[in-house]
Amino acid sequence: MSPFRVLFREFFGQFFASESVTSDIRLRQGIIAVVAFLMAPGMILAIQMYPTYSYAVRGAPELVEPLTRQLTSLFLTFSTVSVGLVSAFAWDALSFDRRDAMVLGPLPIGRATVVSAKLAALVVFLLGACVPLNLMTAVPFSMIASGHKGISGTVHHFIAHMVATTCAAACVFSAIVILRGLLGMTTRGHLASALASLLQFACVSALLCFFILAPTMLTIDRRPQNAGITISGIHMTVMPAWMPTRWFLPMYEQLRDPQNAAAANVARRSAIATLAMIGGAAFITLAGYRRQLQIALTPAASAGTIGGARLSRALARRLSGSNRVAHAASDFVLTTIARNRMQQALVAINASIGLAMFILELARHRGGLASAVRAPEVLLAMPLMLAFWTCIGLRAAFFVPSELPAAWTFRANAPRGTSAYALATRAAVVAVVGPPTVVAALATAALAYGWPVAARHASFVLLLVVALADFVVLTIDHVPFTRPYRPGHAKLKTRWPLYVLGAYGFSSGLAALELAVWNHRWHSAALLTGAVIAVAVFEAAVRRSGRDWPALPTEEITDDFFKVTALNLSNAAAGHA
């Protein structure tokens, strides 16, 4: 096999590498699940449009073109958001890093071979992500939208759809590759790492918001008739012109109808911009490799180049009191989250679910989006909703091991029978979730009600966050990141209603409770007092249950945790048998 092919396979495999993927089967299952999750909504949306199109063709032909453009805009958005999401989760592999330079640098392989293999892997990854996605929307949509124009119309629709959506996806993907490459070249990786989780949060939120808001962009009036339900009207909300997906709509129209001169100029600019982005990504990839070769052996000049959540750690140490073991554990928890993508991804995904649920509340609010933003029950619930899901994300992250063989550090050095680990974990959760939630609560309440009321509200929110953190810690029984992952332990299939109910109860329910006593001073004081008592009770429970945390069991785990259990004994057992 040629070096190019070997490198291409290695680079392509890096896109899917993960500590939680324990086998090829799990990897394939994961890929199939993600692809199915992304492909299904687009196809369903396209098929659902058939009755709408039939109505438009028969009853409102003047709506056919606007409807086609509206849906194309939705599909363009879906393509860009989906590819952005996939790229965000493959962030580390999008450009060369120090490890690539240290491994490949000494080998007798030309730079051209290495860079071209990387570019080939990027191209295949992009096409592998966006082509199936867009095919799923292009095939039904082109048949439905052009049914009245014959086969040539269908083919034109299909080509235009595929080219426009693929170009939009390529543009987004190239932008992310350029960003990743620039960060890799100019920083030591800390900023790139921090941005990865932010990007994941943004992309997951964008996708979920797309699912929530897309139906609101196109509403269809239906009324019952003798023969069943019929459509009586179609209402479309035009996407704002500043949205990037609108830039590729003219490309679609130009390809669908080359006689459309109005779209030609914009389409040409979109095509040039896409080519420029792709070229930029290729250039950054080449420059990135050269840069990584240069900096591969240079030691860091200061600790600031490595992210470490210093402020959160300092806060967590304060919250842990004077217990040195708790300080060690909280530092470990926060540093692990700050420097490990897998754990960050779980927090980012759950936080984006919180944001999406908040957007859903806004979208469902009577009076529309504008009045929803001013509604007190929505404003006050928002920080709590985000805090709830971020805590859930942290809890999920605690069950994902980080460098499991290194957990012997706790086994050999950590004292048992102390609640220090539980208190440290609670402190870490509060340190992560507390400050942004309190700031958000303060800001939203201050805008609506003024600072004195905002301060009272922020105090209540802080108490709720601490109580929630205690509750989360009560549901775990080990030092975070130090146990093997047990697939299915979260029982999401059966417990998801609890999570959703819990989210609404914690956010909307408690916000409504606070609003009910908002104008009664004594009732507010009673509510705050109740929150303080709840915190005290949870705290005592955490201290009590934390003493039973085993740090780590003294008996060996029957996997390859220790060489003696895996390698030597398996050979010896074969001999003895």
Place this chain on the structure above:
Amino acid sequence: MLEIRHLTKRYGALTAIHDVSFEVRAGEVLGLLGPNGSGKSTTVKILTGLLQPTSGDVLLDGADAFATLDAYKSILGYVPEEPHLYSYLTGPEYLRLVGRLRGVPEAALDHKIDRFLQLLGIYDDRYQTLSSYSKGMRQKVLLIAAVLHNPRIVILDEPFSGLDVSAARVLKGFVRTIADEGKLVVFSSHVLEVVEQVCSRVVILKDGRMVGHDSVEHLRATLQLPSLDAVFAALVAEERVEERTHEMIAVMKFEVRSSKAEV
């Protein structure tokens, strides 16, 4: 004194070690030798409290160490064979983690960490994460972590793995000196030349059983062999070394020249 009495460890039908007994006295370095699969690592992990024995006792000054495991582990320092560390932490961060878990006072901790790093020549790499450390650098971090809290018992499993010549010389002197200071030192290694230089007495294991337990000089004199290497070979009965060496070279040179293979 640390006494190991009739230690046995079974995993189902498999016996990893059987009836192993020896003692470690203050002021001496006990060497633990044996080929792969001899039960060396199992013995070390039981001594460090990471595994429970199936039967037998580990006694510290006459008291059962496992009855007060936390107290026993608090005076024990351990360098494992495999340098598994949290690679996303820097050296000082990892050492601070261990130091705090061990209860080393904060005022002394940073000073100790800095001095140890300087003395072992890895101070300049203190801002690098452990993922960029070589094997020898990781070994140095493990060694520092093992002695940061001034333990009474020090157990070293292949501590010289990956160390450069200078660091190995420093470590040899360090091991001898801490033994002279009255600490109990157990030293497990495959490198017999180093064991011969560092250890006062050795325990030799084979197939989970003890086949030798004496001072190096006495073993040499008893078996009338010139070196510990020869003693080890005699007791562990490694056979066909030269023959296997020649076979390995033949395999290395093996090429398929035509449809018929030529050796």
